[in-house]
Amino acid sequence: MARVPHWRAVAIATAIFQAPAGAFMLKTLGFRTSRAVVALGVINSSSASASIKESVTNAYVKLCDRLREIDRLNGVQAVLGWDEQVMMPSGAAKARSMQKSALAGAVFEKRTAADLGALVSELRRADTTDVLGAEKAAVVRDAIRDFDHEMRKSKDMAAREAELEGRAYHAWVKARKENDWPAFAPLLSEMVHLKSEVAAATRPEMGVYDANIDVFERGMSRERLAEVFTELKAGLTPLLSAILDKIKADGDSSGDSSGALSPSPSWEVKKQEALCRQIAEKLGFDLEHGRLDVSPHPFTSGFHPTDVRITTRYSENWIEGIAGTVHEVCNVATQVGHALYEQGRRGGSDNDDFDGLPISRALSMGVHESQSLLWERMVFLGRPFWKFATPLFHEHFPHTAECTSEDFYRAVNKVSPGLIRVNADEVTYPMHIILRFELEQALFSGDLKVADVPAWWNKAMKDTLDVEVPSDAQGCLQDVHHAAGAFGYFPSYTLGAIMACQFYEAAKRAIPDLEDKIASGDFKPLKEWLNQNIHSIGSLYDSPDKLLEVVTGERLDPMALVRHLTRKYSELYKLQL
Amino acid sequence: MARVPHWRAVAIATAIFQAPAGAFMLKTLGFRTSRAVVALGVINSSSASASIKESVTNAYVKLCDRLREIDRLNGVQAVLGWDEQVMMPSGAAKARSMQKSALAGAVFEKRTAADLGALVSELRRADTTDVLGAEKAAVVRDAIRDFDHEMRKSKDMAAREAELEGRAYHAWVKARKENDWPAFAPLLSEMVHLKSEVAAATRPEMGVYDANIDVFERGMSRERLAEVFTELKAGLTPLLSAILDKIKADGDSSGDSSGALSPSPSWEVKKQEALCRQIAEKLGFDLEHGRLDVSPHPFTSGFHPTDVRITTRYSENWIEGIAGTVHEVCNVATQVGHALYEQGRRGGSDNDDFDGLPISRALSMGVHESQSLLWERMVFLGRPFWKFATPLFHEHFPHTAECTSEDFYRAVNKVSPGLIRVNADEVTYPMHIILRFELEQALFSGDLKVADVPAWWNKAMKDTLDVEVPSDAQGCLQDVHHAAGAFGYFPSYTLGAIMACQFYEAAKRAIPDLEDKIASGDFKPLKEWLNQNIHSIGSLYDSPDKLLEVVTGERLDPMALVRHLTRKYSELYKLQL
Structure with missing residues (x-):
């Protein structure tokens, strides 16, 4: 019986999960706004409460605009991926990889944008379930999760990942064809090391293998x-x-x-x-x-x-x-x-x-x-x-x-x-x-x-x-x-x-x-x-x-x-x- | 005999010509670098000449990176357009239009980016044919032309254009079907006015109709x-x-x-x-x-x-x-x-x-x-x-x-x-x-x-x-x-x-x-x-x-x-x- 073939699985994973990459802009941004909110709370708790609510609601609306923009660009990436596998003429592979990389760069900029960081910081400190309700709070929860994963990975690390994934894939295709494990082994070794490094950087609260599992199966260990x-x-x-x-x-x-x-x-x-x-x-x-x-x-x-x-x-x-x-x-x-x-x-x-x-x-x-x-x-x-x-x-x-x-x-x-x-x-x-x-x-x-x-x-x-x-x-x-x-x-x-x-x-x-x-x-x-x-x-x-x-x-x-x-x-x- | 149908023509036009849109960042950017180059020329003309050459060559290399990134994103836009006409299921029209608009926004940011503006300003003042040769000079010439057109159109103007083009298109489809000129006439009137305004803003050196011609047929009047x-x-x-x-x-x-x-x-x-x-x-x-x-x-x-x-x-x-x-x-x-x-x-x-x-x-x-x-x-x-x-x-x-x-x-x-x-x-x-x-x-x-x-x-x-x-x-x-x-x-x-x-x-x-x-x-x-x-x-x-x-x-x-x-x-x- 034909089971879930690997190609489809990888395509799905790419569509659903977003590879994080970024630099530590998080720490330098956005604290201002949330501090202002906290300060208001000290001065006058009842009007502050209304004001916090308004501020959180406003931030939520702006956050949604940013998230939707990223989601739409993810959709565009998926169109390119589908076209590549189903429609693209064989001679266009190089041009397509350049197009994908230009788009990935643009998406990365959106995912790590300073104004997104400011909104994330503001909402991180709010009791969003109370103010927004469970569904919107879940939106905020995952926006924070995505942003953190993105920002914790340095640009260099993301580039090394992309490079190694390309190289290892081509080595694997050849090694499988030629039944040559020793040709693939060093790449696997490199990959385990790099994915351990990525895990430690992006999910420092978990063990490295747990962190790899978490990419695909949140909440699992x-x-x-x-x-x-x-x-x-x-x-x-x-x-x-x-x-x-x-x-x-x-x-x-x-x-x-x-x-x-x-x-x-x-x-x-x-x-x-x-x-x-x-x-x-x-x-x-x-x-x-x-x-x-x-x-x-x-x-x-x-x-x-x-x-x-x-x-x-x-x-x-x-x-x-x-x-x-x-x-x-x-x-x-x-x-x-x-x-x-x-x-x-x-x-x-x-x-x-x-x-x-x-x-x-x-x-x-x-x-x-x-x-x-x-x-x-x-x-x-x-x-x-x-x-x-x-x-x-x-x-x-x-x-x-x-x-x-x-x-x-x-x-x-x-x-x-x-x-x-x-x-x-x-x-x-x-x-x-x-x-x-x-x-x-x-x-x-x-x-x-x-x-x-x-x-x-x-x-x-x-x-x-x-x-x-x-x-x-x-x-x-x-x-x-x-x-x-x-x-x-x-x-x-x-x-x-x-x-x-x-x-x-x-x-x-x-x-x-x-x-x-x-x-x-x-x-x-x-x-x-x-x-x-x-x-x-x-x-x-x-x-x-x-x-x-x-x-x-x-x-x-x-x-x-x-x-x-x-x-x-x-x-x-x-x-x- | 079936002649060049309008749809194909429009698709081609979209692929070849780039709709400019932007804000007047040009005036505030990039003069610094080129002034520095001119100043050098005054101090020591022979070493300045080598230095100008190096500076222009460096700027050209950086410019090409930016232009290639934009070109690749244009390629992605063209993939979306083709897919929309040949492959896309009918029920996806709304989602696709949002994806296109998100991508257009990202491309617009690249086309009007401050660092591109700085490079354009630097190269605008250089004798690029002398330093770079005719082919590279043509690259610079068109990069400046594109950037100017882009920056001279305000974001508001670009948005009004996109909005009116959508509205007029739908009105035209209906008016043609129902043979109802009066239903389309006000849209045509609006369109002539808006395109006159765009022409005056983006190509102020020409008459308004000349400017419209120039979008498709450069050098023609x-x-x-x-x-x-x-x-x-x-x-x-x-x-x-x-x-x-x-x-x-x-x-x-x-x-x-x-x-x-x-x-x-x-x-x-x-x-x-x-x-x-x-x-x-x-x-x-x-x-x-x-x-x-x-x-x-x-x-x-x-x-x-x-x-x-x-x-x-x-x-x-x-x-x-x-x-x-x-x-x-x-x-x-x-x-x-x-x-x-x-x-x-x-x-x-x-x-x-x-x-x-x-x-x-x-x-x-x-x-x-x-x-x-x-x-x-x-x-x-x-x-x-x-x-x-x-x-x-x-x-x-x-x-x-x-x-x-x-x-x-x-x-x-x-x-x-x-x-x-x-x-x-x-x-x-x-x-x-x-x-x-x-x-x-x-x-x-x-x-x-x-x-x-x-x-x-x-x-x-x-x-x-x-x-x-x-x-x-x-x-x-x-x-x-x-x-x-x-x-x-x-x-x-x-x-x-x-x-x-x-x-x-x-x-x-x-x-x-x-x-x-x-x-x-x-x-x-x-x-x-x-x-x-x-x-x-x-x-x-x-x-x-x-x-x-x-x-x-x-x-x-x-x-x-x-x-x-x-x-x-x-x-x-x-x-x-």
Whole structure:
């Protein structure tokens, strides 16, 4: 099954999280205003209170203008990124990189502007929740957070980051192609050092690896992740063993016995395109406020809630046992999940007060993943979806006429330990993530040297999934993330999977006939529930745990995923657990 | 024949010419540095001379950094514009306009930055040709020109312009649709007033209409245009009368007697697309550094010489007597002409010192038009092209097998006075332009009131082309230009047609077997001659007249067009002139 490919993930991360860079202007600015406010409070507390309120409200309004300007320029950056991957002629790469760098410079100036600093300083000292209410206070909270991160990174540090990320990426592409770990190792070493330096500068209150996690998953820590993943691993290991024992004993009995779902010329590209478009619209993707295009690496890109673009690819073949089309419908579900979050953010309807403000943004990488995995794993990989989708497949691809919805359901839900994370099934996927989490911890603590990574990796793969790694290209060189400077990013994939379970369970409680509706092709209640409870909530809360508590009544609970997978695969593989 | 549609033209204008806006910071900045340089010259002339040289060279290097940054942001603006017209989902219009406005604000700040002003002031006083040479001196000349125009327009004036252009555009769309001149008239009146005010502020050394012309056609004046158009009208009127008399007497004997070139379902859209792509590449359009897409209004957009995109449209029908495909091939030739200019600008090859600097830009709207009209009228409307293209048409559209290259040539070269400029043939086209030039003069001088425009227009159409105007929608409301605030723009279309003749004659002198090469499908010598003599020359000279003199030995000469058309149509219509 095609899982969240790295390209899309990086694109999303770029769109959602803002790379901070700056110089320490903060300290020299803005104190004046806030001192004046405090002084007023001493002189006459009741008129001062009215005056503070007015002053804070005025500062808030000005702050919003600045933030919206930055948000719009971020949207422009996202347009350039999408165009580069989907439209740009190959010979324009150099000119485009210069255009992006000029724009990044202009955005940096806006993010670190003296007048923004003055507003931030004034609002930092105010009790904004009291004066402005919870939503506006959340805007202020995140504006301060962004500004601080930006200003704490020196211009030189930002330039070194950009330079190293470019160099490491190109080295990684070559090293993976040539299966040459020693060529990439020094770059990884440099990257760990630089990201430690950046972490210490921008998030001095945290440990360096915690700080890297915080870039993608606010409110999460190494310690908490270790707890979550320990519980998850303990819960999934017996399930996985039981499945593998069963397959060893009986062969894999799940799946398509007729062979109609295997790759063949019958899967015409034009029909795939029509089917994927039909399903994307059915799931609720709004083509008046989005596009569906083709690119070699599927991804979702949002310029604004009214312009969200997903891409997919079509192929008549596939290296594995199931036809590309099925993968592409899965990919469409994955991308639609991301896209619905983006289209559902505040600003999608006219005259939303919070359009373009931080509160309208996605809360974390994990929450974004949860929205894509909810549609991919809870919906697409579920029986009700195939009751709906099987007739559509029959219509577009008559050669599948003999396949029942149960055949489709079983074909897409096979467990098979493998080398490559992005191809992993939902049971083994968390093992790939836990391995990477442990690797990153060891790299940042200094317990593991980059030269020893391949041996470490290969042993971990053998221990966890009983898989022999034939080459580093299919092992420790497979992912782009570290070459792109993204450490602490992998955990979000599995946090998203856990949250997807919890959100889906909550949705089922709120909409008792949810799965009947899905089976009948009515996805609207689910979409609307997500819109209302997650998408439009954006970054109101300052951690996914708080969002989970409000929406589901529980904070992050890895056992939700364990229970779901155990129930599902016990039935599929006839296990006694 | 489909002529240069207004949308494309406006898009090109936006990409090439930079709307100035600013505040009078100029006067308060930068004098210090240049005074220091002058003072040095008094103290010790020889060491001062070395010191001046060093100081000017340093300032030039810094200036180039600033100009390149602005140029790259202009490229980003062009990407947004292209995306908006070709890709953007309809529901994103409001968000996109906010993104554009945020970016425009950032670009404005760069264009009017204090440090740019200081560099401009320093270089304004230096003899840059002596110190830097002619090419770099041209960079400085245009940087000063741009900066002055920018700074002389107040922020308020720029805002009023943007606001009125938006409002007038929407009023025009509605008024044209509803054939309601009185609804548009007050907007036109406002626009003439505002553009007079802008002209007086930004180009105080010129008359207001001259200043409007100068925005699109540097070095051109109302007076000179009046001379050129008087000569042109005098030359073309007898030709046109003779053609019309002949048609009246004999019927139009030119064109396709078989009917195969008329609209029919045989003109399949897919085949049109394939043919247009093949011809675009054959003409020299480089798809590694460009794209060919579909949009309702064909246009060319250049983000950089390495990323130039043309659009066309395909239709199985056409309102006139000749099939859409032939129009679309013509349109492709038109757009390729623009695109080759853009791809041939400096910066297209690696490490060009003048990449992103003003000298690499198109010299004027008229010169840009000349490049498109050279390919459209001198090549596409010529016999040699049809010797090459006819077999391609036979191959893609077998139903045209009986049509000879002479049939095609005659079908695309019919003279027929009509109401609509963009549909006009090459003999009547200049009459539409001269009418608009006279109209604009009368509006700016105050000799004509906007309420009287329809009557004036209809009389002029009757007098010039013997055409009755049935509605203002097909008369004085047909063009977008005035609603978009573009006065003095129309003349460039016909200046371009004249220059196209002169350039083509010069190319024929330089490449004696040029038309044999075209007939054999070898367009490379012509493209390379244009690359070398026009495209890469960019804005080295400060007027099209100087460019014409260098390339053709003559300045602008309307008789070149008169001679060309008289020769061509005397033969086609068997006239005795």
